Amino acid sequence: MRIGFTKMKLDCYQRTFAHSSSSLTPIQLPAHLETHLWYVKPSEVKNESLLKQYLDILSPRERENVMQMRGEELRKSALLARTLVRTTIARYQINSQINPRSLKFRKNIHGKPEVDWQFSNDSLPPPLHFNISHTSSLVACGVTVDSQIGIDVEEKHRSIKHTVLSFARRYFSKHEIQFLASITDPQVQKLEFIKLWTLKEAYVKALGKGFSGAPFKTFTIRFKEDSIHQASEIVVDSFDEPTELTSNWQFSLLELANSHYAAICTEKHAASAEGKRNVPTKLTVWKTIPFVVDECVSGTDAVKTIYG
C-alpha cells in the first residue's frame, strides 16, 4: 500500500504554513512486518522561520539540549532530529489528531527513548515503536508496529582516525575481524567496515541496551550465503547469551541518498521466527521536510537496498 506523493510548491510554502499538525500529511501505521523510514537532510532546510517553527514544537528540555550544541550546524541537526521524531509520530494520528508538541517521551531502563503515551489508564498504549539516528548530514527515524526497532545511519565516506583493523581488533568479534582482514582493497575494506558498524549499532539499539549494554565483541554479524554463495541474509550470533533468540532479529542495509549507509534491525515475529524462510519486511522510505514536503523515495535512486 503505497502512500501517495504530496508536494506543496516550494515558492508558496510560506503562505501555506500552518502552526499545527494539520499540515502534516496523515499516514496509516505500518502493518505487521512493515517498516517506515523517514529522513531529512539538514542542508535542504534553510528557512529561518521554518526552523523557528520547529523549535516551537520541542519541549523546553529539548530546546535546551539543542541550544547547548556547539555551532549552528550541530544545533540545526539536533533540532531536526527532535523535530523529525515528533512530527513523524504525530503523523500516525493514533486515536485522534496528535499535536507534535504534545508528545512526551521517556527512557526505558537501559536509556532507550520511547513515547510516553498520555492516554487514560484504560486504553492500551499504541504498539508504535521508533528509533532515530543522525549524522550531521542526514537525520532518520524508523517506525514499526509490534516490533522493536533500531536504526543507524553513517556517511559512507566518513573518516576514522584509526585504521580499520586496529578499530576492528579493539571492538569487533573474531569472525568480523577475519572478514575485514580478508578484504585487500583498502577502500572496499573501509566501506565494509562502515556497513558492519551501522549493522552492529542498529542491533544494540533495537535490543534497547545501547553500546555499553551489549558490547560489540559479544556478538557477530555476518552474511549468510545461499546455495549459490550469494549473500542472502544478515544474521547475528550472540556469544554471551546464546539463549537470547538471535534468530529473532532481522536486518536491512540500504544506501540512502547516495551518501549514507542505513542499517535497520527489527524483531521478527513468531510466524517467521523459526527461520524456515526469511520473510522480507516491507520497507517504505520517505524524504521529508516536516510541514513542507514529503516525498516517497522507495524504488528510486535515493534508496538502494544492499541487503534485506
Added chain:
Amino acid sequence: MASISATFVGFGASVNLSVRTDNQIIGKSSSLVSFGLPRTGGFPSIRTSRLQICAAKPETLEKVSAIVRKQLALTPETELTPQTKFTELGADSLDTVEIVMGLEEEFDISVEEENSEIITTIQEAADLIDKLVEKKA
C-alpha cells in the same frame, strides 16, 4: 561561582581550560604549586585541595582535551571545559569509541565497554583514566 582561566602549555599544544571552583573539579587558585617529583618531563604539578573527590589531574584533563580536539577536528576557538559533553561537540557513537581508543593508547589503559557510557564529558574521561592509571601502578 568564581571562574578561573588557566592556560596550560605543553605537549606542543596550547589548551585553554576554564576551571570552576565547584566540588567536582580542580581546586582553588590558592593551592600550592609544588615542584615535586617529576611525573612527566618534570613539569610542575598543581596540588589539588582536599575538598575535591575524584579530581582528575590537570595534565590528564589537558591530554583528554587534546585527544578530543583531534578526534572531532575542533577549531582552536572552540572552548572546552571539563564539563563539556562530547555530544555537544557533535560526537556520535563512532567518535566516542575512537576517543576511548585514543585515551587507551595515550594512557596505556583498558576501558571496559560497560564504562563507555559514563565517559560523556572531559571530566568523566579524565576521572576514569586517573582511576585506571592508579590501579595499574
